[in-house]
Amino acid sequence: xxxxxxxxxxxxxxxxxxxxxxxxxxxxxxxxxxxxxxxxxxxxxxxxxxxxxxxxxxxxxxxxxxxxxxxxxxxxxxxxxxxxxxxxxxxxxxxxxxxxxxxxxxxxxxxxxxxxxxxxxxxxxxxxxxxxxxxxxxxxxxxxxxxxxxxxxxxxxxxxxxxxxxxxxxxxxxxxxxxxxxxxxxxxxxxxxxxxxxxxxxxxxxxxxxxxxxxxxxxxxxxxxxxxxxxxxxxxxxxxxxxxxxxxxx
Amino acid sequence: xxxxxxxxxxxxxxxxxxxxxxxxxxxxxxxxxxxxxxxxxxxxxxxxxxxxxxxxxxxxxxxxxxxxxxxxxxxxxxxxxxxxxxxxxxxxxxxxxxxxxxxxxxxxxxxxxxxxxxxxxxxxxxxxxxxxxxxxxxxxxxxxxxxxxxxxxxxxxxxxxxxxxxxxxxxxxxxxxxxxxxxxxxxxxxxxxxxxxxxxxxxxxxxxxxxxxxxxxxxxxxxxxxxxxxxxxxx
Amino acid sequence: xxxxxxxxxxxxxxxxxxxxxxxxxxxxxxxxxxxxxxxxxxxxxxxxxxxxxxxxxxxxxxxxxxxxxxxxxxxxxxxxxxxxxxxxxxxxxxxxxxxxxxxxxxxxxxxxxxxxxxxxxxxxxxxxxxxxxxxxxxxxxxxxxxxxxxxxxxxxxxxxxxxxxxxxxxxxxxxxxxxxxxxxxxxxxxxxxxxxxxxxxxxxxxxxxxxxxxxxxxxxxxxxxxxxxxxxx
Numbered sequence: 001x002x003x004x005x006x007x008x009x010x011x012x013x014x015x016x017x018x019x020x021x022x023x024x025x026x027x028x029x030x031x032x033x034x035x036x037x038x039x040x041x042x043x044x045x046x047x048x049x050x051x052x053x054x055x056x057x058x059x060x061x062x063x064x065x066x067x068x069x070x071x072x073x074x075x076x077x078x079x080x081x082x083x084x085x086x087x088x089x090x091x092x093x094x095x096x097x098x099x100x101x102x103x104x105x106x107x108x109x110x111x112x113x114x115x116x117x118x119x120x121x122x123x124x125x126x127x128x129x130x131x132x133x134x135x136x137x138x139x140x141x142x143x144x145x146x147x148x149x150x151x152x153x154x155x156x157x158x159x160x161x162x163x164x165x166x167x168x169x170x171x172x173x174x175x176x177x178x179x180x181x182x183x184x185x186x187x188x189x190x191x192x193x194x195x196x197x198x199x200x201x202x203x204x205x206x207x208x209x210x211x212x213x214x215x216x217x218x219x220x221x222x223x224x225x226x227x228x229x230x231x232x233x234x235x236x237x238x239x240x241x242x243x244x245x246x247x248x249x250x
Numbered sequence: 251x252x253x254x255x256x257x258x259x260x261x262x263x264x265x266x267x268x269x270x271x272x273x274x275x276x277x278x279x280x281x282x283x284x285x286x287x288x289x290x291x292x293x294x295x296x297x298x299x300x301x302x303x304x305x306x307x308x309x310x311x312x313x314x315x316x317x318x319x320x321x322x323x324x325x326x327x328x329x330x331x332x333x334x335x336x337x338x339x340x341x342x343x344x345x346x347x348x349x350x351x352x353x354x355x356x357x358x359x360x361x362x363x364x365x366x367x368x369x370x371x372x373x374x375x376x377x378x379x380x381x382x383x384x385x386x387x388x389x390x391x392x393x394x395x396x397x398x399x400x401x402x403x404x405x406x407x408x409x410x411x412x413x414x415x416x417x418x419x420x421x422x423x424x425x426x427x428x429x430x431x432x433x434x435x436x437x438x439x440x441x442x443x444x445x446x447x448x449x450x451x452x453x454x455x456x457x458x459x460x461x462x463x464x465x466x467x468x469x470x471x472x473x474x475x476x477x478x479x480x481x482x483x484x485x
Numbered sequence: 486x487x488x489x490x491x492x493x494x495x496x497x498x499x500x501x502x503x504x505x506x507x508x509x510x511x512x513x514x515x516x517x518x519x520x521x522x523x524x525x526x527x528x529x530x531x532x533x534x535x536x537x538x539x540x541x542x543x544x545x546x547x548x549x550x551x552x553x554x555x556x557x558x559x560x561x562x563x564x565x566x567x568x569x570x571x572x573x574x575x576x577x578x579x580x581x582x583x584x585x586x587x588x589x590x591x592x593x594x595x596x597x598x599x600x601x602x603x604x605x606x607x608x609x610x611x612x613x614x615x616x617x618x619x620x621x622x623x624x625x626x627x628x629x630x631x632x633x634x635x636x637x638x639x640x641x642x643x644x645x646x647x648x649x650x651x652x653x654x655x656x657x658x659x660x661x662x663x664x665x666x667x668x669x670x671x672x673x674x675x676x677x678x679x680x681x682x683x684x685x686x687x688x689x690x691x692x693x694x695x696x697x698x699x700x701x702x703x704x705x706x707x708x709x710x711x712x713x714x715x716x717x718x
Contacts, residue, residue: 048386049386076389083387084384084387088378088380090380090381092381092384094402104388104389156388311692311696314691314692315691315692316654316655316656316691317653322667421552421554422553424555424556428555448559449560449563449564455556456548456556459551459556460547463550464547
């Protein structure tokens with residue numbers, strides 16, 4: 001189980017997260033929705049120490065760490081239990097597709113090289129990128145890069161994968177296929193937290209939907225509850241804007 | 251009075267004979283500049299408290315001093331200090347026999363460090379922050395991320411700047427002639443003191459420097475092409 | 486060390502050295518003004534890619550880039566009189582040394598600024614020229630009103646670096662016996678037996694003026710940003 005407790009974060013005078021808490025059970029697919037500027041990406045980045053929270057705690061399994069004052073060692077321990085999929089793919093530009101995947105296994109997790117390569121080849125096959133094995137990221141399209149990005153996260157076999165708007169940098173015609181790859185990850189039973197704007201994906205895949213606005217969690221529930229029976233006015237307003245009326249109450 | 255071809259050949263001979271001294275000065279400064287310059291750039295990138303501010307002030311100030319002025323200043327300090335050093339170490343040598351070439355090495359190395367650290371700093375700043383984040387996110391330590399992900403990307407980005415730095419250093423080596431070190435510039439005019447015609451000597455020196463720079467630049471550009479593999483864009 | 490450096494002597498050399506800053510400034514101004522004119526000519530000729538002239542210019546630029554200014558200064562000081570005398574019978578041995586210094590700086594700057602200007606002009610996208618034609622401007626009008634202002638903006642940081650470099654290079658003029666800051670520091674040192682204070686002050690002057698020049702170009706760069714400074718893309 002993963003728990004985020006009472007996270008606060010300000011950028012200068014702008015308070016982006018105001019006491020946010022979140023629970024993710026094993027095997028959960030938590031989708032975080034919300035308008036831009038709601039703090040959802042910042043929350044995800046705080047969970048991996050890519051932003052330093054002003055306060056807050058993170059519990060993964062038995063381990064509890066402070067999101068503000070975690071030591072370098074604690075950060076490393078948490079990061080080695082998690083994986084992150086970036087909006088702009090975040091592939092290492094100096095490493096080939098397969099090296100991008102083996103890097104975390106060999107260098108960070110001390111997996112023997114042959115084993116790491118075998119594992120990497122397996123996930124490359126799974127995301128349909130075996131033929132691009134030795135390509136550098138600069139030679140790959142956005143969709144191909146994000147497949148590698150997802151494969152890299154899955155190969156690490158983490159307790160949770162954090163997805164930060166994984167399709168928003170892609171051309172519209174590529175979004176569908178990447179969402180399919182992510183659905184596949186979900187079907188493997190991997191715990192995931194996904195920040196996205198893709199409503200249909202949330203409806204289809206999420207076990208839990210979290211709606212954030214203005215730095216707070218407004219409402220949490222099953223996709224059915226959130227999309228069809230939202231309790232909060234702010235949630236309703238957001239959904240009305242995002243989903244055309246005729247599709248809304250099907 | 252005209253251009254004496256034989257004297258020119260004489261000078262050329264001397265200039266080439268002393269080229270290794272110039273090359274050693276340039277190469278030592280380049281290597282020291284690359285190693286320390288990279289460290290300085292990294293310290294400044296991470297904004298390591300105190301050290302980073304100190305380095306940034308030192309570099310700004312030092313970049314204000316012309317290499318020629320630095321050489322003259324260090325040479326003066328050298329002449330003050332060398333007596334004490336020789337005495338302190340109990341060396342059995344005449345003070346005036348001790349070569350001041352060390353002054354050349356120090357001045358050129360400091361020049362190299364300041365200019366090369368700026369090249370590296372620009373290169374690090376041009377690397378997308380996401381490269382660091384991706385390294386951390388897969389569980390690499392800061393040092394591992396630096397060593398395995400960032401530095402391999404800095405080097406090829408920095409090479410065009412480093413080539414310029416290298417050309418600057420080679421040119422800088424000619425300035426050490428002003429403190430009496432025997433290198434290409436001073437060697438090429440050795441035959442001229444017989445004839446009192448210096449033009450042949452300086453033409454010889456100019457040609458040797460020009461050729462030396464062009465050859466090294468060509469080699470460096472070859473290396474640049476080889477390291478660019480992963481940066482070629484799609485399509 | 487008391488004997489080596491004294492504050493009193495340091496303060497004493499200041500009024501004796503200050504007037505000689507003028508020599509360095511004069512060299513920089515000649516290099517800057519005449520060198521810029523030469524640089525524009527070089528840039529335009531290079532962009533037009535006229536056969537033979539283009540090759541000659543690239544050899545000229547390569548030489549100016551590949552050798553130090555000290556070498557160039559010596560070459561011009563000792564070489565030009567021999568060259569002019571043997572080819573045209575003109576005797577310039579009596580010319581003032583400063584003329585040779587100016588000439589070296591102008592020729593050196595012509596090459597460096599030529600390359601700087603060329604790169605800046607070529608960095609302006611072709612569609613800017615096309616847009617100029619499309620609203621009915623002539624070729625020269627388009628160049629002067631549209632292309633040049635944008636090129637100037639691109640060239641400003643390089644211009645700043647170049648001027649500071651030129652200012653630093655003025656410190657080699659003393660090798661010809663020109664009495665500039667360094668030359669004067671040397672004579673003051675020889676006369677008093679204490680050189681360190683004079684050299685230290687020379688270094689200080691160079692530092693201060695270099696930092697001021699950097700600030701000036703930083704401000705200029707901000708001023709000519711055409712509204713691009715605040716936009717993050």
